[in-house]
Amino acid sequence: MQMDINNVHRLRKDVITLASGAEAQVVFIPVERFHVESLNLAPPAEAVDMIAAGLSSARLETTTYPVPHPAVRSAQPQSLPGFGAAEIEVWAERVAIISHGYRGVRVTTTELWHDRRGPVPGKLPVPLAHVDLLRLRSATLARNQILANANHFLFDPREFDTPFEAYGDPIGMVVAKGVILHPPQVPRACLVSDSGRCMITNNAFEDVVLVLPGGMEIPAHGAGAFDDVPRPVAIARYFGSMDGLTPASEVAVEIAVVGRHAVAIARGGQLPIPRTGCVIRFPGEPDQTLLDALHRGEPVTYRLLKGHIEEGVQSGPRLVTGGRIETDKAAFLKEGVFVEGVEGDLSQPSPYDWHADLHETRAARLGAGIDAEGHLFLIAVEGKSSYVEGAGAAIGATLHDIAELLLRFGAVEGLHLDGGGSTQLFQPFGGSLLRPGDFCKGFNDAVADYDRPLPLGLKLELRVTEVEE
Secondary structure (H helix, E strand, C coil): CCCCCCCCCCCEEEEEECCCCCEEEEEEEEEEEEEEEECCCCCCCHHHHHHHHHHHHHHHCCCEEECCCCCCEEEEEEEEECCCCCEEEEEEHHHHHHHHHHHHCCCCHHHHHHHCCCCCCCCCCEEECCCECHHHHHHHCCCCEEEEECCCECCCHHHCCCCCCCECCECCCEEECCEEEECCCCCCEEEEEECCEEEEEECCHHHEEEECCCCCEEEECCCECCCCCCCCEEEEECEEECCCECCCCCCCEEEEEECCEEEEEEECCCCECCCCEEEEEECCCCCHHHHHHHHHCCCCEEEECCCCCCEEEECCCEEEECCEECCCHHHHHHCCCCCCCCCCCCCCCCCCCHHHHHHCCCECEEEEEEECCCCEEEEEECCEEECCCCCCCCECECHHHHHHHHHHCCEEEEEEEEEHHHCCEEEHHHEECCCCCEEECCCCCCCEEECCCECEEEEEEECCCCCCC
């Protein structure tokens, strides 16, 4: 049976033949508006914590341990060795816990950094940020709402190369109720809304300015290597650093920021830069009042240089532009999925092999499209991504399949939101529109389906048409 693509004014689920020739369950969701749901601000229920730890440990094949949100302050003064003779002063409790975890296996900050860049990262313990189950969170939905997964998060061992971040920390821009919770990084595609209008944009770290407690504004460094101008500046990966470390300096004072909260301070440069935030670099000692405010946990604010966003997530890549499919290497390079000619810090947010994703790798996938009338819709393809030997072949859609589906359903603009085991759609009270795509065989010989705990969700309000009214 095939979905009637000329009758897509309401939520539909059916079997569709993909561009690659495979058949798959496809869900079409007409969306009036969306809201970003942050699931990582507070610890989940104890049972969810146990589920998250068990599943992440099985996938990573190592132990995991929970750490708090970056806003939680360290109870006691602590420090850890940085690169060279530098000392990193710990401000956030999660950094104290993470550094203790690595000390327990006799791994320094420098050794951690190099291990994560090796051909096969070691099976080191992995910190686990707050995540939750969308199925449980769906209990609060109204009848006309759907809860979907959102953007990418730290997921692969190669990404845990700093003592500041944890599995589950969101990567890329996250905006909720007009507040930028995580800044954009490389210029990947974003699904955003403002004043009721949904759009697909490409935002990068250089598109924001940081506002510190007290009102001081810090510009973001432009793309490329450090320009060495003696001024306060915010540095991110590929924006002031091409190897993931800040430049060495005898006088620089640097503050590591995860999301909106300062988590550590160091002097002398060569500070690992969080993938989920930035480093604020001062050419000399900043005002003590400012340092005290950041140390207490007062958040920084990210302000866009142009425009305003009320809700938004960054994921990508962009798949449809001006009614035409964009699935080639040039599109990936434009969004910073790959950075050519750079040594030492090539790792980008998961998944890594985007070239294979174009026409080869199949998985559950979620895409978003905007039609010629400005209406937003989501397309989800059911699939299976298996990370345990014996769980069977992966099934689902390629990126090109999603791009063609978006075009087929009328998109003039479209992007890939997420894929794999994170792809989830829930109606109120846990009704799943997709079979869970996270498969595990780590507990016995039988392969089982699991909901992957996630840090973010998208609350979708269904669009009501005149036909339905």
